[in-house]
Amino acid sequence: MSKAGRFGEFGGQYVPETVMNAVNELEAAYNKYSRDPEFWAEYRRLCCEYAGRPSLLYYAEKMTKDLGGCKIYLKREDLNHTGAHKINNVLGQILLAKRMGKKRIIAETGAGQHGVATATVCALFGLECEIFMGVEDIERQRLNVYRMELLGAKVTGVESGTGTLKDAVNEAMRNWCMNIDTTFYLIGSAMGPHPYPTMVRDFQKIISEEAKAQLMEKEGRLPDCVVACVGGGSNAIGAFYDFIPDESVRLVGAEAAGKGVETALHAATVAKGDVGIFHGMKSYFLQNEEGQIAPVYSISAGLDYPGVGPEHANLYKTGRASYVPVTDEEAVCALEYLSRTEGIIPAIESAHAVAAAKQLAPTMSLDEIMIICLSGRGDKDMQQIAKYRGVNIND
Amino acid sequence: MTKNRIDAVLAQCRAEGRKALIPYITAGDGGYALTEEIVLAMAGSGADLIVLGVPFSDPIAEAPTVQKASERALAAGTTLAGIFEMMGRIREKTDIPVLLMMYLNTIFRFGKERFFSRCRECGVEGVIVPDMPFEEKEEIRAEAEACGVHSISLVTAASAGRIRMIAGEARGFLYAVTAGLEKPSSFLEQVQENASLPVIAELPASDFTHAPEQIPPCDGILLSNALVELIRQSSADSPAAAGRFVKAVRAAMNLQ
Known part of the structure; x- marks a missing residue:
């Protein structure tokens, strides 16, 4: 800094x-x-005593085999009290x-x-x-x-x-x-x-500190890749932070691409934003040529934000982390995929990280290891996902 | 560098022993032509300086009245480039000093050097940036000073222990925000004790138009919400209405 x-x-x-x-x-x-x-x-x-930490680092064996690439672990922030990081x-x-x-x-x-x-x-x-x-x-x-x-x-x-x-x-x-x-x-x-x-970040870095120690115990080594979803970026910075000095660990943020970054309906701040000053910070923001902050869209209310935290902006600018856009459709499919493959229903926010991981894992080798930060559980999203799939669960 | 006329006007007010009257309106609320007419009407009715609000999508420091005006102006297609063009037309008709009240991102995105050059070309002599505190003033200071534009500092009732520090590096005047204070007098006295620059207080006109003796200690008054609301209500008649309002406030202030 x-x-x-x-x-x-x-x-x-x-x-x-x-x-x-x-x-x-x-x-x-x-x-x-x-x-x-x-x-x-x-x-x-x-x-520990109220929120239920440490959260599990779970080996997603079925997902690993299904994708046929690297070994995948889930950092289970969804198991915390109140259901998220x-x-x-x-x-x-x-x-x-x-x-x-x-x-x-x-x-x-x-x-x-x-x-x-x-x-x-x-x-x-x-x-x-x-x-x-x-x-x-x-x-x-x-x-x-x-x-x-x-x-x-x-x-x-x-x-x-x-x-x-x-x-x-x-x-x-x-x-x-x-x-x-x-x-x-x-x-x-x-x-x-x-x-x-x-x-x-200091209150969220417990995610990466735990994950590092847990993986060291299970595998005796660092991961090759950490994936997390990014809105403002608190679970991602928490999942990345302790790995930032470990240059062999690739850090990947998944941001909300809504209906697609080529449309006006997205919240992909890093992919499509520009440097600006808003909400107390200089960072990347989705905005027009006049500097008016853009209306943003995502199926996920937690990622539906036109900016990103300043530490992520710097990780991106310096090339330490990369950020990939994930559409609503990809996120919903990933939510369904994790539910059926591992019996874990992720929050729609976290499903963006799962979607990015699904793309990445097959490109990595069998002896590599990836950690996905599963930032929250999906119970809150059931009504909306049902609606997205045209299922009425109200009456 | 030419002398900034904000200083000249405020010095003259002080020399004449009167308080400056500074109306605020949101630029482009009702369209550029209406804003232009309102500025001219207010300049001819006793205003000493004029503050034009540059509409922003997310005006975090504004009360609902000004937030709504900002939304209306943006919906009408107001842009910073358009405001500068309007300023060029205003400058053909009046030399009253004008300041822009705006959010930092608008300046940053326009380009800081380009922004202050346009200010100089169009006769904008000050900016008030509510989301740029003392700690971040270097963000635009060099560019503003190179073009002779004052970046105005704000002080509020929550500025305890900071007023002298802020006043020490302020330009033009100190803008004292009194929103939410039932009796702003002791706050304003404290500001005056710590500042050699003129102190301009944002005050609701209703507090003193009927009782001019209640104008608290300050060197000038900035009128905003009541005027913005009046403009909204009187739409096409708003230049005349704004002129009458400014004249009435001026008269009340002169009685003090």
């Missing part, structure tokens, strides 16, 4: 003056507690919020997984919780809205813009500006102003 909060040219703190003191206060608190062994001990204890970050940030004396937590959510994880941990710690969610996403993810409300959170619909994740971030930032003294903004992805991208 070139300086605090920068990953090469990317990152920074491009936020309104209203939140600068809060951002600085957060940075100071994070610098303090991230050096405190007691903080990490509490984080690890909660990760999101809880790793939420536990870390809530422990920080508690130490900072904040009583009210706000968060944005797309698919609802981060919202559910936030509402869950707020319930555990008795904190007030408000989740901002685009009205379009509320429609797509009714089950998660109900879960959040059941957990005691207030879910506020955001109608502005396209009514999706970026608009939920806009509204959460506005709300933070107006309630800066009392409120902790719990960003769910490795994005936003410094220190969020670094802090969220």
